[in-house]
Amino acid sequence: MWSFSKIANSIHEWLSQTFNATWTTIIEMVIAGVAVISLFAVLGLVLVIMERKVSAWMQIRLGPNRVGPKGLLQSLADTLKLLVKEGMTPNGADKFLFNLAPYIAMIVAMLLLAPIAFAKDFQLWDLNIGVLYVSAISSISVISILMAGWASNNKYSLLGAMRSGAQIVSYELSAGLSVLSIVVLTGSLQLSEIVNSQANGWWIFKGHIPAIIAFITFIIAVTAETNRAPFDLAEAESELTAGFHTEYSGMKFALFFLAEYANVFIVCAIGATLFLGGWMPFHIGNWTGFNNIMDWIPSSIWFFGKTFFLIFLIMWFRWTFPRLRIDQLLNLEWKYLLPISMINILLVTAMAILKWHF
């Protein structure tokens, strides 16, 4: 049976036989870079068409159904259109920052793909502080939004950026605390170890109620961090027309768009890794027979299945809930989520010390 790790290993072997060690590393880096960029592009296309189909399904309509089979090529056509469109820079905008912002948004999203384990033994960079790396890099994305809002010389953009700044900085706390609770249970910041620790059951099942609370907090916080409805105050099209990217057009707009979907994928992948076992199949304790049957399903399918389930959940939120107001948004974080997360992490710590979890 093929798997991602086998393909990666065979490429590595072939390269090491053909070239010396330095060249092997360089070529492997190039391959990884190309892989990330193409994954990024494919993800954008897939998630956009998925969002449109999900929303159409919820809104009792058909969605895109003209380009390609069942409209599946619609987002490709849209991308092509955006590529050839003129990228306008408004008068009075800070040209340098205005043009830089979408690239920062995209680079941040790409960097975040590095430590994610897509399948068994298939990971770009298994660094030992993976969780810390993810939370550190993901908070940079707010800079791109602030930059875009400030540089546009548009008051709608500025308002959107300011909202987004307040929002992301606040929700970073509960996201961090809920991630920390899994780190406490595992005792490691390395993503591969976190996945391996779930070989006898996922943390959401093993960690009792505190893990479920952490999971819910995490989902709420990352929905807010990725600026998705019901927390899409930075865009809030009925209030601020398009918020921080009001002035963007063409490919620069598409980059923001892509970065948003890549961020959604990444946070869902992190959520799946921490709480739902990443690529780890569904195992129950020591039921070897059952576990072996589950292992028949390839690990990459497990990973993408869980991730896309979480993505579907976030899309479901978007097409169901109305938007919060800015003060309600901050109230939710500072008055409810943060205290709950703090108490929760104490519970988790107690649980980890007393070894109450399975």
Place this chain on the structure above:
Amino acid sequence: MYRETQIVSDVSKVPLEGGEGTFTINVGPQHPATHGVLHLVITLNGETIINIEPHLGYIHRSIEKMCESLTYRQFIYVTSRMDYLSAHINNHACALCVEKGMQIEVPARAQVIRVLMDELTRIASHELWWGAMAMDVGAFTPFFHAFRERETINDIMEETCGARLTMNYMVPGGVMHDIHPNFQKRVKDFLQLYKSKIHEYDELVTGNIIFQNRMKGVGVLSAEDVISYGCTGPVARGSGVSCDIRKLYPYEIYDKLEFDEVLETAGDSFARYLVRLKEMNQSIRIVEQLIDNIPEGDFQAKTKAVLKLPKGEFYTRVETARGELGVYIVSEGGTTPYRIKFRSPGFSNLSILNHMVKGAKIGDLIAAMGTLDLVIPDIDR
């Protein structure tokens, strides 16, 4: 003669930073939340609204002036273009005014058909408003759910009147032609559809905690404010002011029908929301009472080919989906009106906007403005 206007057309000249901290943004003429070409100049301090100034006239067609050169049969068709979501009711008001002047007796069948059409229009209008309201506060899906029912009504209208939006079905003396043979069956089908779906409205939007938080305590209007600003319709009834023309000054057969005037006392956006939702149910009640009891007979009274109103002044008031519509005709005895004034509900309802959301957040402006149910051609007549 005119004083100079003080419109902030170049917003970049208004200081963005500085001690006072206020700045101005233009919401509209093209903006997703204004549902048309309404232009609001908003002074903000951060996210807090300090002042709102509406600028109107982007689609002003001067219907009042136009009507002065149209005959009493012709001018009714222009009025469909005022409040296009209650086109039937606009036509109805004009027809009533002409009938009042000419003292035409409308046959019973025509009266029932008119009331049926009015109530169906009211439901369709509230459906659209419900969807747009949810969209204003950020939920997209309800819009499509509302359209599912609204399209059914539009289909019924299309079959009988030949048009879906600007029907021009009411004429002085009755209705233009008889109802389609399928009309009763399709209205009953619609009633069934509506009843099987109405619980979704509450499940999807009304009961949603985020929605309630967005709407409750926002844009509170006292009863005195509402009367003083001349607000009517659900806006006034949300503050507990009884103002339903169908009850207070009944026209056609409304005095013989059983329905309640929906009143809420909270005066906030949520109260106005509830009033409209409940009003749809009352309209359904009226339709149910009438749909099996359409009397036989003429659908139009016999009138002269050329209508001439006697010298005098005639005023009729009807209840549209948005509030009280007044038609004031001044006649000099000719074939065209000397002067027509349309007292449109939207114009007065808009005037309260500044008073309503001063000191609130931008998000509240959208949530409160949505409940005013502004239709811009109604304001810019």
Place this chain on the structure above:
Amino acid sequence: MTNEELKTKITELLPTATYEEGGEWLNINIEPADWLFFAQQLRNDSSLYFDYLFCLTCIDWKTHLTMVYHLSSTKHRHNIVVKAKLDRNKPEIETVSHIWRTADFHEREVYEMFGVNFLNHPDLRLLILPDGWEGKNPLRKDFEDPVNMIKL
């Protein structure tokens, strides 16, 4: 109150008022100078209590302008119509926007459409017409716009 009762009551308040016969509501003709005082009386007198101004407009009679105020009481449910004759060359009348707030927008509309100057109006500016509108008032009978107006 019925129209007759209203008539007696209003005659007490304003003896100079004259009445028009016909029409479903009581039509009262007043002098523009009396309007502010009369309006306050109508609004504040507890037996009249006209708290709802439901229509405010103007009619151009070619020789003069007539301001028409339709008033209603939400407490007693009676209606009256008040009319004031204005000089067509220099139309001026006191504002009532502080008594009935709805008059604010309606008076601005009449101001630009008929050129009636409302004295002491807090914010008498163009509302509907575009900025810098020069020339005549669109709803006056002698207004001509050969480009946009179609005459039958």
